[in-house]
Amino acid sequence: MVKKILKSYDYSLILAIILLCAFGLVMVYSSSMITAVARWGYEPDHFFQRQKLALIAGGLVFLVMMIFPYRAFLNKTILKIIVFGSILLLGSLFFIGHAAGNAQSWIKLGGMNIQPGEFVKLSVIIYLAAVYDKKQSYLNEFSRGVLPPLIFTGIICTFVIIQPDFGTAFIISMIAVCMILCSGMGMKNILKLVSLVFIFGGMMVGFLLIRGVNLFSQEQLSRFSGVIDPFGDVQGDGYQLVNSFYAIGAGGLKGLGLGQSVQKYGYLPESHTDFIMAIIAEELGILGVIFVLVLLTFVILKGFQIARKCQDPFGTLLAVGISSMIAIQALINLGGLTGLIPITGVPLPFISYGGSSILLLLLSMGLLVNVSMFTNYRDTYQKPKVKEENKKPTIVEPIQHRHHRNHRRNSSFR
Template sequence: MKRILKAYDYPTFIAIVLLCLFGLVMVYSSSMIAAVARWDYDIDHFYQNQKKAMLLSFCAMFFMMIFPYKFFQNKKFLMIMMFGITGLLLFTFSYGHTAGNAQSWLKIGGLSIQPGEFSKLALIIYLAAIYGKRQDRINNMDKAVMPPIIFLVTICLLIGIQPDYGTAAIVFLISASIIISSGMTFKGLVKLSTVFLMVACVAIAAFFVTGNISKIFSANKVARFTGFSDPFHAGDSGLQLANSLLAIGNGGLTGVGLGESTQKYGYLPESHTDFIMAIIAEELGFLGVAFVLLTLGFIVLRGLILSAKCDDPFGSLLLIGISSMIGIQVFINVGGVTGLIPITGITLPFVSYGGSSLLLLMTSIGMYQNIIMRMNLKSQKEAEQPISKQDFVSNN
């Protein structure tokens, strides 16, 4: 037990704990006004929900830290997982709960879950297992390319028609990062890209024919893509970004003080979810933003560096997928908050309010820690093996 505990990656664990605790404080600060004035809840409503979600998420992380990650390579499990997540997305499309102009949630009792969030980890596991096992035929179109393409396109389309462009984009980019890192040749990647484009074109054409394309390109969604170019003169479509930029500019170097934001008084919608970084910038300034970004950057870069040291293809691709998921989500969130890219409604990992997102991320980090723990134990075992006489002579 002592050897196992020593084998975990504690710098990453400490970074995660700091981010979660920091996020809990900022969820309370950014939601306290809206909870009372907008929804008529208790002042700490969102804080309490996030605290419960965080406790559950830590339990999930600790479980995944000890559960053998190689179990997820099991073929039957992979099929059940992928058909299960596809079924949940189909069910959400028909019977899901709408919030934020997207039909993305399922109400189960008093709980709300977002199947699109869990599709990220499902695809990471599936693609890592497929390409980890099939290294000897990685460029085979029938066995290594088409099954992932079918699942990837299906899931992206089901998420896109909710419509949730941000999550669909993250799913696609995560998948691309794993495929590019899988060892596939350039020629194989070109073939893969060609097949994907053909399937995507057919799918889009089908939406045009059936008349469902209007749901994907609704006026509200198109406004998000046009409002970011000139938010201060775009009317309602630029309201969120304009107030986000005002909050960032108001914060300066050290901010106006924790709890002292003015933009959270109804000016900046979703201040505790998608735009929590703007509130961090206003209340804690550049220093608060730097802490969050540097900590997140450390987690992503450490995962990518350790993936290069992992000699198990499945574990290595899992680390790449998990690290890419966090990094891509940070870029999309911060890019939307600062006007670098259109607003897509993506939360800031480990910091924003959202139980489904936090549970997914902490489960992923548990798997991340499990891979590193087993990698370190293997290295320790190899280092402790006695040197044979032949090896001693050859090394000297």
């Protein structure tokens, strides 16, 4: 039994995750050693050591989730803990939250800063997967199958926006969109849902504007102007983006060499978090960037392949949600540092510094590997064996044709 389970794990996916985390740890040290000393007065390896501890903790969580049966999350008690725990955790930020970067998004526990918004992403994925798994028989009934998941997602996004953390709220909403599209819901109800969201969102924005509430702070507005014309205000709104361009352009094909970045000497803020890919481009060149992109693309595509192979709706939606989360975060991060979209402060998955981020990712990937293992185990060892001599050539009918034929046959006996 144990031998069969071990054979069912997808070791190519596990290897890709290990390579990303190891590479990220090296680049966190390289990109943060100057910042740690010059800006914060820490030891050069301060951020490296903290990231290493987060990776060790994340590795243990990853191993636990690899062997923990994913369908246990369908238990009502566990789901209630996830739902109410997420809301309480986000609500606690208004009382004990720690502000950094103009957002009250962290909780200080001893020497650690925990960002609840990161873990809530996985909570939303598990909740939506469980709800849509349960509602498959009446998924297209608007009041029963469509509205409840929307209400929970809306509450979570509202809490996150108030912090304010628009980047995380956008990621959660986009994850929900991807899962809804893959849930089996009819296009008619999807269009109703989209219309409802736009109407409600428009009403909220209109109400806030009438009350004279500024939807965006001056710093947030500067991110838009910085994208539109970064070289128009090099020392102001365009400072981060312009220095990101300098870092990317200086690297060329092979880069300046590991540890040889110039932009990390105080020119590029957040060089070890939001803009770590710019440092990779500067030090390791296009080849280093391609290495990261290939591994990230492999993990994302492997996740969607797992979703396609899994015949369990809950497992399928978990894989879709986790893969979508990584893809969306990567696109937003890369779009920000290349000037395609405004900078949002979203880290690059597995690479950027951040304890909460790496813990969430390894927890999520452990769950994805678990879904893959159970799917492979079922396909390999639990399929009914048919003797070769008893096999007969068959014509595979489309599902809808088989259903129509069986319906007519059953009707004849009424």
